[in-house]
Amino acid sequence: MSNLDLKPTPTPCGGEADSGPIKQLLTGRLVQLGESTEVRRLLPNLGRRMVGAWCFVDHYGPDDITDEPGMQVPPHPHAGLQTVSWLHEGSILHRDSLGSLQPVRSRELGLMTSGRGITHSEESPRQHARFLHGAQLWVALPDAHRHMAPAFEHHPVLPTVTASGLDATVILGTLDGATSPGTTYTPLVGADLTLREGASHGLPLEPEYEYAVLSMTGSVDVDGVRVEPGSILYLGTGRRELPLLARTDASLLLLGGVPFEEHLVMWWNFIARSGEEIAQARTEWMEGSLFGEVHGYDGARLAAPELPPVPLKPRGRVR
Ligand code: MN
Secondary structure, three states: OOOOOOOOOOEEEOOOOOOOEEEEEEEOEEEEEOOOEEEEEEEOEOOEOOEOOEEEEEEEEEEEOOOOOOOEEEEEEEEOEEEEEEEEEOOEEEEEOOOOEEEEOOOOEEEEEOOOOEEEEEEOOOOOOOEEEEEEEEEEOOOOOOOOOOEEEEEOOOOEEEEOOEEEEEEEEEEOOEEOOOOOOOOEEEEEEEEOOOOEEEEEOOOOOEEEEEEEEOOEEEOOEEEOOOEEEEEEOOOOEEEEEEOOOEEEEEEEEOOOOOOEEEEOOEEEOOHHHHHHHHHHHHHOOOOOOOOOOOOOOOOOOOOOOOOOOOEOOOO
């Protein structure tokens, strides 16, 4: 997925984390992606830029796309990050400049590591299921790995954790001793939690991680705070267990990681360390060859928006 804002605002990320457990319920904002897809953007949020290295979270659907093209995101570049495609319903056809042509289906991991630069497109197949429901997430790469060669991984089978009334799929990182095969570059976790109505569970956490939870469907009390689709609950650090009580059948995404200390500049589809790097990446996309080419997408690639008139500067985490 691409950030299709015509005037993307620069987003400073990173910096000092709050210490200790807190509960901060943050409302997402509705963003139009192309002609047919509206998403709930939960990160970055006015109240919180990152959770561990997780720095971008869009939740979309469930949308009835019976008579619609569904998701159609033309070729666009990324740098300095990993993208995670996660679906509950429907599927997305991923193409990239490495030559990947991969359908990503419900509860399969599509993990693209841009490193220094990659181009990809994402589309609902022409013959598609009625509903499209999923999330697009980005993970910031640490400085030591952000210049690496690009890579794409598809993991159709992921480890699961089961408890009474709860089924968890580990998307990235480790949860309760189960580790995803997806490659990570900072200590983090992403997990999909399916809860039956009435289920009550204490989910084991890492005290040095910060965490947040969002609902894909249904209503869950998370440490006593009602979480429903459209918002994300930031939980801070210092927790060994997370109390969950499902008010309805529900599914949650749990995101966590060691607080990301490096200062970043996020602009459009790039993550860098300075405004100059962002401007270089934009020029490279418009005029250069670094990002490569996607083959087989029926349509033109995306043009980069204009840079904002003020210089982009990396800053610490601010509210
Ligand atoms: Mn993308």
